[in-house]
Amino acid sequence: MERTPDPASEPLDAVLPNFEELVEPTTTTTERRIKKAEKKERMGLNALHVTPLFVLRRDISAKFPMEMHEHIIAQLGHDRHALSACSLVSTYWSASSRYHLFQTASMIHVHRDNFQQFCELLATQRLNIYIGRLRLETHVIDDRFDGGATFQFNHDLHRFAGLPSLKYLRLEGHHDDLFPEFFAALGQNFQSVTDLELISMFFDSLEQFLEVVESLPLLCRLLVDGSTRDEGTQTSPTYSQQKKLVDVVAICDTMPEVLAWLPFQSNIRRLAISISRWDRDAQTPLLSNVFRMLGPQLEHLILHDTDTSHPLDLSATTALHTLEIIGIECLRATTQSDLEWVPALLSQLCSPVLRRLALVVHLEDHRGVDLLDWLRIAESLARVNSLAQVPPTQELRAAGGAVGETVSIFATIV
Known part of the structure; x- marks a missing residue:
């Protein structure tokens, strides 16, 4: 074993x-x-x-x-x-x-100081077939410094060839324009990648982001934390389905266009998503549409930075096994009415297979947790038969405590 x-x-x-x-x-x-x-x-x-x-x-x-x-x-x-x-x-x-x-045990981190050495290693063809995890810290590589080796992301990516076992690729901090050479090298050299992370990547348009994703036919997991430069563009691109994509982490603070792409990825089973605090009037309806389209097959869901004035519709998430809500603000200045969205959101849960619920609460002190209407929360959870039964009269104190065996309420001091 x-x-x-x-x-x-x-x-x-x-x-x-x-x-x-x-x-x-x-x-x-x-x-x-x-x-x-x-x-x-x-x-x-x-x-x-x-x-x-x-x-x-x-x-x-x-x-x-x-x-x-x-x-x-x-x-x-x-x-x-x-x-x-x-x-x-x-x-x-x-x-x-x-x-x-x-x-699994090592990730090769390529940056400005070791880029040339890594290329020499690839040229030996001795370890290429084993390399499975690669991180390109592009915001360091692309900058030119006196006396240091340089790597131009668009023109030198073709040198990362001969990696048949590469499964994980992390592109971090690329601020220059993406050229056709970049997309050609990505499609030719990284066909085996199943796990892609795009950190602080800048795209000219959503079409460029889609071109990156669609060039990887085996992609199963995607983390995207980037931005596009054409926020005012009204053109609607053509969306295609990534048939193997089942796991998505989307930080949409500066790239809300991803919310329009997600509903077309009908094979997604695990979704973690965050939207901007400042653009929720426009983004929350898009996010509710994501849940409406993907809800019947979502099994694991993480929501970050939800709030009171923009309620979400979770009624379609009928197959959830786990739900985690992060960023519940129980600060000293908050009133109980400001937190009524928490039990209202939980009252929508109708998955017969829900096994775990986690609430991550931000506090200034432990008194802030009393602002939550725990009685109403308990009543909402009690009707979910797949969870441990919570007596309606039980007051839930959340300073790291637990309810039954399956529902965990976490409190985090920040």
């Missing part, structure tokens, strides 16, 4: 100067590698400490089936240091160790 990964652990950024320690391990070069690793450690270059404790003799390793080696290594999960060491034990352990190390 495979080890369950620690939910608190995240893939760490891999340090490029240490990658050569993971290339072509053999038993005959172990002593030389150890001396080289010790020298790099003294120079402050070897942060991984990937020196193996011992090396298996070739005849011993060959006695065990390859499936046994792979099963043992798979139990290491996200243990980056152990996987690095295992990759040096023998050639029999090398491939499986590299696979887990670069697919």
Whole structure:
């Protein structure tokens, strides 16, 4: 049975100067590698400490089936240091160790200072088939500094070729115009990507965003936090359905056009969404339309920064397993009438399979939580049969407490 990964652990950024320690391990070069690793450690270059404790003799390793080696290594999960060491034990352990190390335990972070070195690594063709997670910090790469290597996002992206196992791609902070060369390289080099994150990306139009998404046929998860420059454009683009897209995180503060695209993605099952506080008069109807179109198949929903004056319609979300509402403002100046939208929103819940509800509350002090009408909230939750029954007369105190076994009410001091 495979080890369950620690939910608190995240893939760490891999340090490029240490990658050569993971290339072509053999038993005959172990002593030389150890001396080289010790020298790099003294120079402050070897942060991984990937020196193996011992090396298996070739005849011993060959006695065990390859499936046994792979099963043992798979139990290491996200243990980056152990996987690095295992990759040096023998050639029999090398491939499986590299696979887990670069697919789940490490994220390669490419920026201005190591871009040229990463391209040289790609040219060796030794680790390309294992690399599964790539982060391009483009706002650092595109800037030109004296004495530093430079990477022009549009013209140099074609150099990231030969990565057949790449599943996760993060493009972070690109402020320049996107050229046709960028879209050509994206479509040619990243066809295997299933998980895409666009952080602080600037698009000339929604059509450019759609071109990025539609160039990745295997895309299953999308995080978009960007903006478009043509906010006044009235043209309506043609929307196509991403058949494999099931998980979307959309921060629509500066890119509300995404709200018009979401209803066409009928395979979405998990949705986390945030809209701008300042444009809710226009964005809330669009968001309600998203729930109306996608509601029957949504299984997990996270709402961020909902408020009292712009109520949402959740009546169509009949298949929800989990619902999380983040950003409930229970500040000292708030009155109880300002929070009536919370029980009103919960009263719309009609999913027969709802198992978990989380309310994340922002407080100045613990007295703010008393502003919520807990009696009415309890009555709303009591009628949802799939949740633990909440007695209507029970007062719910939310300083990190819980209701029954399945409904959690969280309070966060900010």
